[in-house]
Amino acid sequence: MRYIWLDDYLLKKKGVTKDLQPDWNWIRYHVGGKMFAAVCLDTDNKPYYINLKLDPVRGDYMRKMYADIIPGYYSDKTHWNSIRPDGAVPDDLLKDMLDESYRLVLxxxxxxxxxxxxxxxxxxxxxxxxxxxxxxxxxxxxxxGKVFHAPPGKACPIYRCAVNRKHLTSCAKCEELPCVIWRDTKDPQLTDEEFETDIQNRIRNLLEN
Known part of the structure; x- marks a missing residue:
């Protein structure tokens, strides 16, 4: 297989585990216990397909663009796609498709x-x-959100805004990031410089995930 980076790339993602399904001889990659990618092995344990999930419209487009991308092998052919591991799909494109599969399942x-x-x-x-x-x-x-530094019995202001009011997974998708609520919830033990560094670190954590 030419994509020798694949295993390391997937296992570096948050919450990812892998196992071997012995009956199928598939190496499966899961997030939260749900499969988002698999490497299908033949009887000599050589990869013959990489399975991943895509938005149906994008999946159909990719199949038309690349002969090495076909409907999912032994999978739901609307959402799943199989990539030949020695084909011509560019590495960066495969990484992008694996990222999408991870995101869709998550x-x-x-x-x-x-x-x-x-x-x-x-x-x-x-x-x-x-x-x-x-x-x-x-x-x-x-x-x-009802952490030790929040008002008794209430979630912290950031949690109340992002999760309870805006129904977001996190502040990452908020156009106001970092907002005035972030500024108003400064840890009093931090200096102004340390607080700015903390904000940048938290933003990076959010955007990387």
Missing amino acids: ENFSKKRQREILDITCCGSECSKCGCYGNICQGCNELC
């Missing part, structure tokens, strides 16, 4: 579950890196 989960899979909060913070996590706070996703 978006089928609830917004709360998506944040859990990505191990990120709606504001881009990583609860697992917080010194309070597991002690006085169980994390934003687990508590639906």
Whole structure:
């Protein structure tokens, strides 16, 4: 197979696991327990197809553009597509299609579950890196925003705005990012410079996912 980077590329995505389905001899890649890609192996364990999911309109277009992309092998042929592993599909295009497949499967989960899979909060913070996590706070996703620094019994202002009011998975899709609410929820232990760095880190976390 010419796409020798594929395994590393997929396993670097948040929440991805892989297994071998022995009856089919497929190496399957899952996000949140749902398959979004597979490498189909022959009896000599050599890849003969890479399966992935695409929007039906794009999938149909890709099949017309590339002879090495065909309707999904042993899969729903409306949504799934198979790519020949030694064909002429450019590496960057295959990466883009794998990204889309990952996104399509991830978006089928609830917004709360998506944040859990990505191990990120709606504001881009990583609860697992917080010194309070597991002690006085169980994390934003687990508590639906009602974290230790929020008003008693209420979600923090960012969570209330992004998730409860705008029904977004995170602030990543908000046109006001970073908004005045972000500015008003400054950690008093941070200097202004540290706070700006924190904001940029959180934005990067959101946009990378």
